[in-house]
Amino acid sequence: MARIFGRFIMEATHNPCLRASFIRQVIEERHPQRQKINKFEQRIVLLPKKSKNGGSMITIDFSGKNALITGGTRGIGLATALLFGRAGARTWLTYKWGQDDYSALYAAFLEAGAPKPVLMQADVSVDEDTSKLMAEMAEQGAEGVDFFISNVGFAQRTMNLNEYKKRSLFKTLEYSTWPLISYSQAIRKTFGAYPRRIIGISSDGPSHFYRGYDFVAASKALLEHFARYMSIHLFEEGCRVNVIRFGSVKTESFSAIFGEAFFDYLRANGIPEEMLLSPEECAQAVFALASGFMDAINGQIITVDKGMPFRDNLMMRYQESREEQG
Numbered sequence: 001m002a003r004i005f006g007r008f009i010m011e012a013t014h015n016p017c018l019r020a021s022f023i024r025q026v027i028e029e030r031h032p033q034r035q036k037i038n039k040f041e042q043r044i045v046l047l048p049k050k051s052k053n054g055g056s057m058i059t060i061d062f063s064g065k066n067a068l069i070t071g072g073t074r075g076i077g078l079a080t081a082l083l084f085g086r087a088g089a090r091t092w093l094t095y096k097w098g099q100d101d102y103s104a105l106y107a108a109f110l111e112a113g114a115p116k117p118v119l120m121q122a123d124v125s126v127d128e129d130t131s132k133l134m135a136e137m138a139e140q141g142a143e144g145v146d147f148f149i150s151n152v153g154f155a156q157r158t159m160n161l162n163e164y165k166k167r168s169l170f171k172t173l174e175y176s177t178w179p180l181i182s183y184s185q186a187i188r189k190t191f192g193a194y195p196r197r198i199i200g201i202s203s204d205g206p207s208h209f210y211r212g213y214d215f216v217a218a219s220k221a222l223l224e225h226f227a228r229y230m231s232i233h234l235f236e237e238g239c240r241v242n243v244i245r246f247g248s249v250k251t252e253s254f255s256a257i258f259g260e261a262f263f264d265y266l267r268a269n270g271i272p273e274e275m276l277l278s279p280e281e282c283a284q285a286v287f288a289l290a291s292g293f294m295d296a297i298n299g300q301i302i303t304v305d306k307g308m309p310f311r312d313n314l315m316m317r318y319q320e321s322r323e324e325q326g
């Protein structure tokens, strides 16, 4: 009997119709007051198989879903794409400059058991590129975008007030802020619906002083502001719009800019390197927010930083230097 039930579960999770009715049955049993299940819940596969501690196991299935990630070929964007791909989503990854060889990227998707991603050259700041991207997605069979991750950030560095230029600020906003809006609009125009989950990628720039980061901070602050407004404008369409503020992330570009010396400095100051985020940890946060389990979260700016800035402060550094001096 147990074996037959087990086989039914396997079939139910692979056959979309069976799966929907099976999940409906599980939800009705557990929550009899619920009238219907939504499309997203149909994708969350509840297996009534007992885990080691006796609870039900839950997996997330994004097969048949499309995830569009700007700047998805490296760093946080790529790690996010891999995770969405592992859950079965078809991923569409944009870049501006491109690399000579993407074989390692494709191999990573293959190894993860993810559908082959579609890589597309589209500068986020150029409207014509956005229109072309949408047309190509439609041509290649996408019927919509379920997850839109506005990930590209690029800013003019300004070391003092003399270096502030209106034109550079506007350029920074075109790269780092406006795509959250322009891509959402273009997706709606092309596919008739906004993405169900829109996530902007921010940093702790708006709440910290970093030398040269004036315009980065401005663009992230404005990104966060518009995400909050969008979350209300789009709520009735079933969308959720949020922003994740990451602390320092050890990406290739980060290591290239700061080098190993930065990590030596961290260790010398008693801060373990693990307190920095990895792109994979960032990806997990994005994935969790998009999973459907966090749909009560809307219009929020969520900080993901392992608590590092809380621990790292002037008084701590002073006390530690006193202790070192004995």
Ligand SMILES: NC(=O)c1ccc[n+]([C@@H]2O[C@H](COP(=O)([O-])OP(=O)(O)OC[C@H]3O[C@@H](n4cnc5c(N)ncnc54)[C@H](OP(=O)(O)O)[C@@H]3O)[C@@H](O)[C@H]2O)c1
Binding pocket: 070, 071, 072, 073, 074, 075, 076, 077, 094, 095, 096, 097, 098, 099, 122, 123, 124, 125, 151, 152, 153, 154, 175, 201, 202, 203, 204, 245, 246, 247, 248, 249, 250, 251, 252, 253, 254
């Ligand atoms: N790294 C950190 O410490 C950190 C911390 C907090 C927040 N963040 C935020 O996280 C996001 C991603 O950062 P990251 O460090 O992961 O970036 P990254 O490793 O430098 O990767 C950037 C990606 O964006 C693409 N790209 C660059 N300019 C583009 C454009 N105009 N149009 C389309 N694609 C473009 C790049 O491809 P091509 O080069 O081939 O064009 C690449 O795929 C940014 O918004 C950043 O502000 C980063």
